[in-house]
Amino acid sequence: MKLTTTFKAVTAAGVFALMMSTAASAVTLQLHNGGDPRTLDPHKASGNWEDRPISDYIEGLMTLDAAGEPILGQAASYEVSEDGLVYTFTLRDDAVWSDGTPVTAQDFVLGAQRLQDPATASSYAYLNHFILNAEAINSSEITDFDELGVKALDDKTVEITLNAPTPYLLAALTHYTAYPVPSHVVEEVGEEWSQVGNLVANGPYIPVEWVPGSFIRSEKNESYYDAANVAIDEVVYHITEDDNAALNRYRAGEFDILSSFPADQYQLLQDQYPGEAHVAPFLGVYYYVMNQSLPELQDVNVRKALSIAINREVIGPDVLGTGELPAYGWVPPGTANFPSEAYMPEWASEDYGARVEEATALMEAAGYSADNPLSLQLRYNTNENHRRIAVAIASMWEPIHVRVELFNAEVGPHYDALQEGDFQIGRAGWLMDYNDASNMLDLLKSGTEQAGGTVAWGNNYGRYSNAEYDDLLTQAMSELDLEARGELLAQAEKIAMDEFGVLPIYYYVSKWVVSPRISGFEDNPVDRHLTRYLSKSE
C-alpha cells in the first residue's frame, strides 16, 4: 500500500515537473546537438556541434541564408579590387554586441590576428591561410601581427588582402574561423572572454548556461539587428552522442530536431513519422585510399580493378540503408564554382558483372590469380557502418583474386597510421570546410619537401602524385574567371580519377529529423542551419 502511494507521488512529481518545464518553454527550440562542445571560442572550435551554438551567437562579415548561401552579415556592403586581391567591407551601422558596444573593424582584425597567433593554437588556422602573411604569422616567421592582411581602415571598414584571388572568400567568411571577437571584453578578461557569463554576442542568441555533458542554453539577443525576425526565444543544444537515445527522446516529444539518427531506424522513421527524416546530399566524400608507395598499388591497372569491382550502387541503399549517393568522382555534386555535372567515368554505366570480369582480367594480367591472390589489409576506424562497408567491399574484391584482412582501430591511431603511410588500403572521409572544389582537390596534391629532406603529404594519405594535376591546381589559383577556373579544376579531377588515385565510394548525406512543429528548416549542401530562420508552432 505504502509502495503504491510512494510510486504515485513520485510519478505525480515527475509529471508536474515535466508540465512545468513545458509551460516555461513556449518558444524554446530543443535541439539535439550530438557531441560535447570543446569550446565556445570560434578560434579554438573544430566540429559542427560547436558550430551550432557558436554560429548562433556570433556572426561574421558574411553569414548564411537558410539555403546555406553566403549573404551579408555584419557587413552592409563590400567591394573587390580589380585584381581580386583586396576586399573592402563596410560594417552595418546597427551592428552591436549584446552589451550595447558597437561592433568595430578592430574586432575583426583582432579575431583574424588571434586565429593566426601561434599562442592561440588554433587547429583550423590554416583554413584562412589565403590571407596575406597569415601562414607566416601562424608559423612564427613573422611576429608583427600588424603585417597580417586584415586591417581596420576606420571603425567601420575592414580591408582583407589575399595572397591570390580566392573566389570562395565570401563563403569562407561565413566559417567560424573568420568570426570577430569582442575586443573590449578580451581586453578586460583575456582568454576567458568566451566563458558563459563573460560572453557577449553580435548574433541572434547569447549562451547563458552550459552544463558540460548535458546541454548549452542560449537566449535571444534583443540587440541583434534582425531580432524582430527571430522567432525562437531560447535554444537548448542537447549533448547526446547516443543516437538511439536521442531518437527515443525525439519520439517522446523532448527534442524538436535531431542532428543525426541511427541508420537502421530510417525505415521506422519513414513509417511512423513520414516526412520528418531529412536525408540530403552535402559536401563530403567517403573514400578508400590506396597506399601508392607500395609496389603492388603503384600499378594503375590494379587500382582500376579495385575501383571498378566496387558496386557502389548497393552501399547507400542496402549496406547503410539511408540512401547515400554512389561516388564515382571526387568533387561532390552541388559544389560552387564548378561544372554542374559530376565526374562520371564510362565504366560506371557498364553492367556490374562485366566490370567484375574486366577487373579479374586486369588482376590476372598483373600476375594475380586464385592461387596467387593479392593480399591487402583494409584499415578502418571503429564504427559499425565502416565495418559493414569494409565487409561488403572485401566480398566484392574476393572474385577478382584479392584477399582482404580487415583491421580496425580507434579514430586517433587510425588516422595516425594513414598520415604516417603505415597502411595498404585505408578508410577515410572528407567533409568540405568551404564550398569550393579546391578544398577536395587539394587533398590529392603531391607532398612538399620539408627541411631535412622529408616530404609532408598532409591529408594526401595515399601519396598520389601527378605533376600535371599539381600544375592545373596552381593555374586555377591565379585564374580570375570563375568559369575558366572551374574548368581547370574539373580537368584536374579527371586526371586523378582516370588514374584511380583514390577510391571514392559515396557522397555523404546529412541526416536530420525535424518535427512538423518546426518551419524554416531547409536542406542545404553545406549542412548548416542557423536557428534564426526557424520557428516553432505549438
Next chain:
Amino acid sequence: MLAYALRRVLSAIPVALIAVTACFFILRLAPGGPFDAERALPANILRNLRAAYDLDQPLIVQYFLYLGRLLQGDLGPSMVVQDFTVSQLLALGLPFSIMLGLTAFVIATAIGLLAGMVAAVTQNKWPDYVLVLVVMIGVIVPNFLMGSLLQLVFGVYLKWLPAGGWRAGSIAHLILPITVLAWPHAARISRLMRGSMIEVLGSNYVRTARAKGLGQRLVLARHAIKPALIPVVSYLGPGLSYLLTGSLIVEQIFGLPGIGKYFINAALNRDYGLVLGTVVLYMALILVLNLLVDLAYAWLDPKVRYR
C-alpha cells in the same frame, strides 16, 4: 581503530603514486595522440598545439611537470572541453555523479536487502519465485538495453517521465537513470542476501533460538540479519565504487552531466590531463570506500580485527 585507519591511508600513498605513474606512461605510450583527427594538421599548427600543452617537452619532463602541478592540486587543462580546466570539469561532474550514485546505492541496497530477506524466508514459495525473476532481469539485461526500454515505455509510450536530459531540481529526470543504475546492484545484493540468509537460517544457533521458542521476527532481528550481512557488506564497497564510477552508459543514454562520460571521451581522445585527473579522483574514491568497508567489516565480525 584510528591508528588502523591512518595506517591504511598512509599505505595508500605509494599505491596512488604507482597508479598515476603507470597511467601517465601507458597513456603516453599508447598509439595516437590528442590532436589526431580525420584531417592531418599542418606541421606548424601541430607544433603550436603541442607547445600549448607542454607536449613538446621530453616525456620525463612532462611527467615531473605533471606531478609538480598535481601536488599543488592543479590537474591542468582539458583538451576535450577546452573552455574548462580538469578541476572545473570534475567539480561540475562529480557532485552529480555522487548524487546519482549514492541515491542509486541507498535505494538499491535497501531494496536488495529487503528482497533478499523476503526471498530467503519464503524460500521456494511464490514470493521467492517472483523476486528471483525480477532479480534475474536486473542481472541479465544490460543497462544500455534497460535504459532504452525504460525510455521507450515510460517516455515514448506512456509519457509519464522524461526520456532523458537533466534539469536542476527535477526529480522526474532522475527516476529512470536511477532505476537503470540501481536495478543490477539491487539484484546482486538480494542474491547475496538470500543465499547468506538461507545459510544462517539453517545454522545450529538459529535452530537453538527457535527451539527456545523465539518467533520468526525475533530470530531474524536478533540472530540472523547481522551475520547474514557479512558477505553483503564485502560487496558494498566495490558496489558503491561501481555506482559512482560506472554510470557512463546511464549518463550517455540520458544525457546527464556526470564524470563517467568525460572519462571515456577523454580516453578515446587521448585527453591526457582529463584521463589522469579522473583516474586520480576514482582512485581516491575507491581507496576511501574500501577503507570504510574494511572498518564496517571489522565492526560486524568480531573475528576480524585490525591486524
